[in-house]
Amino acid sequence: MINNLTKAAAIIILSALLTACSINTEAKTANQVKQEESNIQNISQNVAEKIEDKPDNSSIIPNEAGKIMILMYHDIGQREGEWVRTPENFRKDLQTLYDKGYRLISVKDYINGNINVPKGTTPVIITFDDGTLGQFNMIKTNEGYTVDPNCAVGILEDFNKKHPDFGQKATFYVYYPVPFRQKDLIDLKFKHLTNDGMDIGNHTFSHENLRNLSKEDIQKALGKNVLETKKYLPDYEVDSLALPYGIKPKLENLKQYVVRGEYSDIKYENKAVLLVGSNPAYPIYSTKTKTDAIPRIRASEMNTSGTGLYDWLEYFDKHPKERYISDGDVNTISIPIDKEKEINKDKLNSKEVILIK
Incomplete structure (x- = not known):
């Protein structure tokens, strides 16, 4: 009408x-x-x-207590696999998300409650584990180096040029000694990512399985990663961790060192610890959120468990009231009145809560 x-x-x-x-x-x-x-x-x-x-979003009812998909990718390559997405399929993923009203934020945005997306849209987070060449490849030219248009970073940048309201944010969880597999370009790549507004996260120093490590070895695995990253980005805050294999230490008293610890005079604190999960997360200020166990969704169409990206897209198409819907104002949190008890007021960072009847 x-x-x-x-x-x-x-x-x-x-x-x-x-x-x-x-x-x-x-x-x-x-x-x-x-x-x-x-x-x-x-x-x-x-x-x-x-x-x-x-599109007229004036009649859309915000729900900023709703669910947010944190997508887990690994490699971008020429052959589709359980842990590999082809460039064509990654482009398809971005287009599908865009068409369905999703907009990119980073893990840092999520941690800080800085969910700044247009009214009526839903935030989505793209994460990459392992720091592979397919995620970020640079090609040498006569003028220097350029981003490979078929790597993840190149695809994100190109998609953002065509759809600037989608954003190009992503978070890359790297390990050492050679993140992104081009040894002489680590510094160039790290600066390129952070200048693009993308994040770099902790994936331990050498992809250690934390299950049976000692207190000292856990802190070494996590602290050494931060120490190495700061060699390239001295003022950068590494504040989130993607657990290798999704595995925490076996002993309960050692799990605290996954969140914070110290190694070689470097203190680290992971404000978000990401799992290899299979379901959406809630906002950081939700009472349902456990910051040391935040679930992710595997962005793979070869996932037969029914918990992959396209399974959840279909779910939210059928249950739109369950997904996070932005009110368009980064300084307010608009929620249905029956969701008021789901808000942790200690994590609002002075944002105003608006109750919708």
């Missing part, structure tokens, strides 16, 4: 056209005038339809 604003716009356009075309009508036949009036009516109707077709 065309709203009042649309009707007004159509009337204004119609009036202007009628005025312009009524000059010297005396010199025209009645049939000519009738035909022109018919043309004007068609033009007015087309304008009104175009205005109506433009």
Whole structure:
């Protein structure tokens, strides 16, 4: 239905056209005038339809207590596999997310509650584990180096040029000694990513399985990663961890060192610890969120468990009220009134909560 604003716009356009075309009508036949009036009516109707077709988010009810998908990718390569997405399929993923009203934020945005996406859209987070060449490859040219258009970073940057409202944020969980597999380009790549607004996270120093490590070895695995990253980015805060294999230490009293610890005078703190999960997360300020065990969704179509990206997209298509819907204001948190008890007020960072009846 065309709203009042649309009707007004159509009337204004119609009036202007009628005025312009009524000059010297005396010199025209009645049939000519009738035909022109018919043309004007068609033009007015087309304008009104175009205005109506433009998405109107004014009636969408925000739900900023809803679920957020944190997607887990590994490699981007030429052959699709359980842990590999082809460039074509990765582009398809981005286009599908965009068309369904999802917009990119980073893990740092999530941690800080800085979910700044347009009204009526849903935040989504893309993460990459392992720091592979397929994620970020650079090609040497006569002028220096350029980003491979078929690696993940190149695809994200190109998609953002075509759809700037989608964003190009992502978080890369790397390990050492050679993240992204081009030894001489680590510094260049790290600076490129952070200048792009993308994140670098902790994936231990050498992809250690934390299950049976001692207190000292856990802190070494995590602290040494931060120490190495700071060699390239001295002022950068590494504040999240993707657990290798999704595995925590076996002993309960050692799990605290996954969150914070110290190695060689370097203190680390992981404000978010990501699992190899299979379901969406809740916002950082939700009472349902455990920051040391945040689930992710595997972005693979070869996942037969029914818990992959496209399974959840279908789920949210059928249950739209369960997904996070932005109110368009980064300084407020708008939630249905029955969700008030799900908000941890200690994690609101001075944001105003708006209850929707």
